[in-house]
Amino acid sequence: MPELPEVETVRRGLEPAMTGRLIAAAAVNRPDLRWPLPPRMAERLTGQRVLGLRRRSKYILADLSGGETLLIHLGMSGRMLVSGVMLGGFFHDHPAPAKHDHVILNMDGGARVTFNDPRRFGAMDLMPTDSAEGHPLLASLGPEPLGNAFDEAHLRARLAGRRAPIKAALLDQHVVAGLGNIYVCEVLFRAGLAPGRLAGSLTPDEVAGLVPIIRAVLLEAIEAGGSSLRDYRQAGGELGYFQHAFRVYGREGQPCLAPGCDGTIGRIVQSGRSSFLCPRCQR
DNA sequence: ATTTAAGCCTGAAAGC
DNA sequence: TGCTTTCAGGCTTAAA
Numbered sequence: 001m002p003e004l005p006e007v008e009t010v011r012r013g014l015e016p017a018m019t020g021r022l023i024a025a026a027a028v029n030r031p032d033l034r035w036p037l038p039p040r041m042a043e044r045l046t047g048q049r050v051l052g053l054r055r056r057s058k059y060i061l062a063d064l065s066g067g068e069t070l071l072i073h074l075g076m077s078g079r080m081l082v083s084g085v086m087l088g089g090f091f092h093d094h095p096a097p098a099k100h101d102h103v104i105l106n107m108d109g110g111a112r113v114t115f116n117d118p119r120r121f122g123a124m125d126l127m128p129t130d131s132a133e134g135h136p137l138l139a140s141l142g143p144e145p146l147g148n149a150f151d152e153a154h155l156r157a158r159l160a161g162r163r164a165p166i167k168a169a170l171l172d173q174h175v176v177a178g179l180g181n182i183y184v185c186e187v188l189f190r191a192g193l194a195p196g197r198l199a200g201s202l203t204p205d206e207v208a209g210l211v212p213i214i215r216a217v218l219l220e221a222i223e224a225g226g227s228s229l230r231d232y233r234q235a236g237g238e239l240g241y242f243q244h245a246f247r248v249y250g251r252e253g254q255p256c257l258a259p260g261c262d263g264t265i266g267r268i269v270q271s272g273r274s275s276f277l278c279p280r281c282q283r
Numbered sequence: 284a285t286t287t288a289a290g291c292c293t294g295a296a297a298g299c
Numbered sequence: 300t301g302c303t304t305t306c307a308g309g310c311t312t313a314a315a
Contacts, residue, residue, distance in 0.1 A: 003308060034291070034310085058309075076309060077293075100293085119292045121309060137310085164286060173310080180308050230295070230307065249308095271287060274306090 002074045004145070004178030005221035006232050006240065007058045010080050013235025017082045017111035018050045018062065027104040033117060034075060037103075038126040044068065045105065045126075057141050057177035061132060069129040071137065075121030077231040084110045087236040118231075141177040145214050150176055152208045159199040159207060166202065167195035167275050176214065182227060182249045185276045186217050189248045194282040195268065195275040220245065248276040256281060 002010065026045035031037060038044070049065035060080075062070040072080070083094045084107075094112055103115040103124065115122070127135050142158070143149035158175045159166070169175055170184045179187070188195050190213045193206060202210075226232060226240030229250075234240060243250075247257050248265050256263040256278040263280030 006308080073309085075292095076307070117292095118294065119307090121292065123310090162285075168286080171309095182308055227308080232308075272289090 002058060002078070002226070002232055003180035003183050004055075004058060005183070005218055005224075005242065006226035007060060007074065007178075008055055008222050009226040009240060010074070010235050011053050011055045011060050013082060014060070014080060014113060015053055017085055017107060017113060017235070018105075019053055020050065021111065022049050022108040023047065023064075023105050024108045025106040027106075029102050029104070033102060033120045034073075034123045035125075037124055041103075041124070041126060045070065056133075056138055057144070057173060058180075059138065063129050063132075067129055068126050069132045071123070071125045071127065071132070071135060072115070073123040073137070075117060075119060075123065077119040078115065078117035078122035079231065079233050080235050081114045081116065081233070081237055082111060082235045083114065084112045088238070092236065113235075140174055142172075142174045143176060145176050145178055145218055150211065150214075152211050155211060156204065156207045159202060162199035164199055165195055165270055166193055166197045166199045167270050167273075169199035170210075170214075171273075178218070179214070181273050181275075182229075182246070183214075183217055183221065185249045186247060187214050188275075189278060189282060190217065192282055194279075195270060195277055197283075248278060250276065252276060 023045050026042040028037060028042045051063045051065055054061040060072040064070060083092045085092060098116060100116050100118045101114050102117055105113040143154060159169055162169055167184060170179055191210055221227060221242040224240055224242035224245065225234055227242040228239040229243060232240065251265040252267040254265050256265055258281050261278065261280050263278045265276055266279055268275050
């Protein structure tokens with residue numbers, strides 16, 4: 001599942017194909033993804049102009065000329081692929097129809113956006129633009145980690161007294177929105193914090209240190225076009241390459257990369273999710 | 284209010 | 300080779 005950097009990369013990749021353009025024809029190939037798609041979705045999209053593409057946490061929001069906003073979530077395996085346009089100096093032909101192509105948007109001018117999602121943990125919904133922030137999936141999200149509302153005071157308040165591991169707290173989208181398993185692992189390594197530390201046990205300095213680390217990891221990952229493991233691709237089909245910058249994620253048994261550390265990266269399972277860590281560096 | 288476990292799906296990879 | 304098991308980047312709901 002795409003986390004914040006992957007979603008932001010996809011959003012940027014969709015802009016040239018979608019922003020300012022008309023949805024000439026929308027095709028909806030099944031009635032549901034994770035949840036039922038909104039009633040008459042294809043009809044409500046067709047003929048609409050895309051005024052802008054926003055991102056909130058791991059959601060993409062497409063504001064449409066008719067006053068509705070299309071919400072898109074990629075779930076674990078969702079892809080938004082753009083075709084019929086020039087990308088990186090090459091013309092991308094429309095691909096042959098593929099299994100799990102659930103929604104197709106044909107834009108005026110010839111571009112096509114295909115939503116493909118094998119596992120169908122993804123979602124789409126339509127709601128009035130002026131109440132988009134109140135959508136059930138968005139209403140209770142914490143602040144954007146790259147925005148001004150996310151700071152030391154906020155994080156301290158949200159972690160105070162919590163008995164859950166810091167790993168779980170940072171994955172909690174109500175604390176800060178957009179982090180997933182990969183980036184939390186990388187953040188905790190850089191912060192020198194063991195994933196099992198109870199959130200409420202962090203010192204004020206440790207909490208303060210997390211804020212710039214979270215920002216840096218996300219910004220670096222966006223810069224790299226996200227991380228491609230199994231499913232993720234950028235909108236043009238390109239791979240991201242931040243996975244090559246992982247210091248702990250997926251590196252179980254390999255040497256710690258911290259200068260002067262001769263430790264070995266380990267893996268523990270916390271509430272069913274893998275946490276990768278250097279037991280020497282992270283306390 | 285917090286925290287944990289289970290469940291939703293498919294496909295790739297690992298194990299036998 | 301083929302069958303079975305395990306695991307995966309998210310999020311919700313129900314239950315503790």
